[in-house]
Amino acid sequence: MGFRDRGLEIKTPEQIDLMRVAGRLVGETLELLRDAARPGVSTQELDTLAETNIRDHGGVPSFLGYGVPPFPATICASVNDQVVHGIPGPRTLAEGDVISIDCGAIVEGWHGDAAITVPIGEVADDVRDLLRVTEEALWRGMAAARLGGRVTDISHAVESYVRSQGRYGILEDYTGHGIGTEMHMEPSVPNVGRRGRGPSIVEGLALAVEPMVTLGSKHTDVLEDEWTVATVDGSMSAHFEHTFTVTPQGAWVLTAVDGGEARLAALGVPFGGR
Incomplete structure (x- = not known):
């Protein structure tokens, strides 16, 4: 087990390597779902595809039965x-929709957690820009993390990039989080904030941004299903x-199929994967 430092x-x-196994499975599952998300496909069909892929590769869904x-x-x-937090069901996707697909898996007791938002067919220009800005903000946030830095360095980078791109709403009531032997752990990783605050980023800390x-x-608002x-x-x-996570060599995106190497390189960030 990992040890706990101030919570x-x-x-x-070695435990980060195990998290990489779970993370890669999540990343591969999301790529499968990205390809399957098209007009006429139901959200339940996507859910079934995800569960089958996770279990066929030795994982357990993190979300099923949670909370x-x-x-x-x-x-x-x-x-x-x-x-x-939308619940899959009979709703079928239509041209012009976007769908956020959030997926988690457990392998040998370790969690991976990631999400993508997928355009269905052709979407409006402002919607396509929204997806681009949000995804780039994620990468800018991770790129801002350094050993010895603070968690809100990530928050500041996310917020600064989004604000620089136009007038968007950034959720503040829902945040990223620590992750490891549980899906949601300390610390919280807000999407807004001043840099230099919160816990230190140290080797062995894993975060979901x-x-x-x-x-x-x-x-x-939370809808009547108590989740969405x-x-x-x-x-x-x-x-x-x-x-x-951040290793002495650099950042390592445990849920990216390539470990994040290509996107991090484009941002001038050393790759810390193994």
């Missing part, structure tokens, strides 16, 4: 104004997430 679970290099009330599915499937951005208000989070003004939303 944080700090993993050994109160117990989450009833393998993925969160959030369409259009639904930001996060997940910007949630809208075309309108940052304010949301939707924008109060009905504006379209996007959500991207990765689990990552």
Whole structure:
């Protein structure tokens, strides 16, 4: 087991390697779902595909049965104004929709957690820009992390990039988080904030960073199913997430299929994977 430092679970290099196995499975599952998400496909079909792939590769879905009330599915499937935690069901995707797919898997007791937002067919230009900005903010956030830095260095980078791109709503009530032997752990990783605050980023700390951005208000409501989070003004939303860590060599995105090497290189960040 990793040890806890001021409430944080700090993993050994060998335990981070185990997290990479879970993370790669999540990343590969999301790529499978990205290819399958098209007009006429139901969110339930995507959920079934995700569960089958995770279990066929020795994993257990992280989300299934999680929380109160117990989450009833393998993925969160959030369409259009639904930001996060949407429950899969009979709804079929249509041209012009976007769907946030959040996926988690456990392998040998270690978690991986990531999310993508996928355009269905052709979407409006402002929606496509929203997806681009949100995903780039995720990578800018991870690129800002350094050993000896602080968690809100990530927050500041996410917020600064989004603000530089236009007038968007950034959710503040929902944040990223620590991850390891549990899916949600300390510390929280906000998507807004001043740099230089929060816990130190140390070797062995694993974090899930997940910007949630809208075309309108940052304010949301939880729907009657007690899970789905939707924008109060009905504006379209996007959500991207990765689990990552920082090694002495650089950043390592545990849920990216290539470990994040290509995107980190484009941002001038050393790759810390093995």
